[in-house]
Amino acid sequence: MSPKTKRSDLLKFHRPKLRLDSAPIPTLKPESKLCLQTLARYKPAKHWQKLVFPKSRSAAVLVALFVGRTGDLYVLLSRRSSTLRTYAGDTSLPGGKWEPGDRNLEWTARREAFEEIGIPLDRQKVPLLCVLEPFLAGNQLIVTPVVVLVLDKSIRPILNESEVASIFSHPLKTLLHSEAPFPSEPETLEAKYHTFVDINWTGHSGKVRMHRFLTGREAGGTKPIFGLTASILIRVATIGYGYEPDFEVNAPDQPAQEDRIVQALRTRPLFRQAEIEEGLDPDKVPDLVPREPPSNKRGRRNFSRLRSRL
Template sequence: MSSPRRSSLLKFHRPQIHLDDAPIPTLKPDSRQCLQNLLQYRTPHSHVAYPKSRCAAVLVALFVGRMGDLYVLLSRRAPTLRTYAGDTSLPGGKWEPQDRNMEWTARREAFEEIGLPIDRRKVPLLCIVEPFLAGNALIVFPVVVLVVDHTIRPILNAPEVASLFSHPLASLLTSEPPFPLEHEMLELEYHTYVDVSIPWPYNDPMGSGTAFVRMHRFLTGREAGGTKPIFGLTASILIRVAAIGYGRGPDFSLCAPGQPSMEERIVHALRNDSVLREAARREGIDPDGEPDAGKRAAVIERQRRKRMKNKL
């Protein structure tokens, strides 16, 4: 039996963007470097095959503010939704059979949710970031784009999206709030985190141990009006995008002690989560066929973190 074909969901068109000619406000030097770093970023090669039916994509839509800073568009989910009602999130959703790749999934979902045009001339692609594992057994690909047409006006899909707002991208790397806190929020910290335990047998010779994953939380400055903080998967994705763009890690501790890498967690979920495992089998993927993928990913990630630490 021949091995299954690797997913082609990451194939995408990368346009040429000339920042000096783009119809955007004057960029601050760190904003320009951030965009250049994102344009040059290439998703690390993965040996893992992902079941398409359990893949999703979110659109990290950046734009340049009047003072030359970069902001990311965020939405407040409708309060009537069955899952994650009222949460602060990125536009996105599950891959569908008509989608050519994950970029298309993210663009389609953003068009359906907030009316962001699919036109690559108005919203060119910067990069696609390595996938994240969501709590609902989805493998989520962040697709990073730049909104260069400032005449675009949002069209919200009311059953899904209650409101749209922006947040400074660089502030996802700092513990200091980018805005003055309202009086009733003065006692709240802008950035906090909680370490959540997950089943992780590799920490225990008996195979019954746990590991901890750090979940970050950032205030939006709109909590008094009912907007929830940036939390969990959305926060992790934005921290990663900001770190790639600005070329530095956050000023807070990113991971819990001994936290497994994201690729290790995805490989483990493919083997042990019943939903992911069944989806892989239906698509001709052997969930047990990548015995060393997680270990290789962990070594690469440790080497990357070491290089990053030496640069700082």
């Protein structure tokens, strides 16, 4: 990168202006349009810029949204192959680890989604909405969600059967609610749509909440949306729709995502080794000031402000 070239200039170059009124998609519901506009304006808090992650422990996932026939927003999910060594059969977002040659983590997410399920790399057909703050995964990777909008209705999935068994969609907004968006199947009448479990997190005294959402496809062998995938989608929906879920997202005294990542970079052997190998000093990882989660009041105010611009 030239010293005179700013990252913001590259972002503008790689991020075509999104015009929702003329986009080749079904008619949007007002709340869907506002959700997309909010996501397109979203930027992680500035304190995240202080952190530099080792590339060999970095990964990215693609949160690919599209507009359904009734104007609602859906997210594409995949059912991992049962032959994979890790997380076999799990419901997940397309994505994977950074590889040498990847321009950035947006490219990592796009490349992996293209390889797994055939989502085009063309940014005109699949424009970028935003890149979220990273998440710490249980397999000691720092995962960055990349949110895009699929505009081209002619796109047909091409599954890499060695990695993906099937794909399906799920309504984004329902990740903010405890009630199921679909009729209960006979096999799942006693099962709740949303549940959670609080687990111990290595290196912290507090617990971390893992959420679980039924997909409505459990009778056919599809697993619920769980763990990191659920946490990412809750975050995307919260930002986009501008209000908090009707359930408690965090466990009591749950350490902030920032604190967990900083602690992992400083103390976990895999991260320390990767940092040293890449010329980073794990003993100089900066402290971050966690941003307060948005309140319902603030979210509704932002939602009203956007509505007044339509």
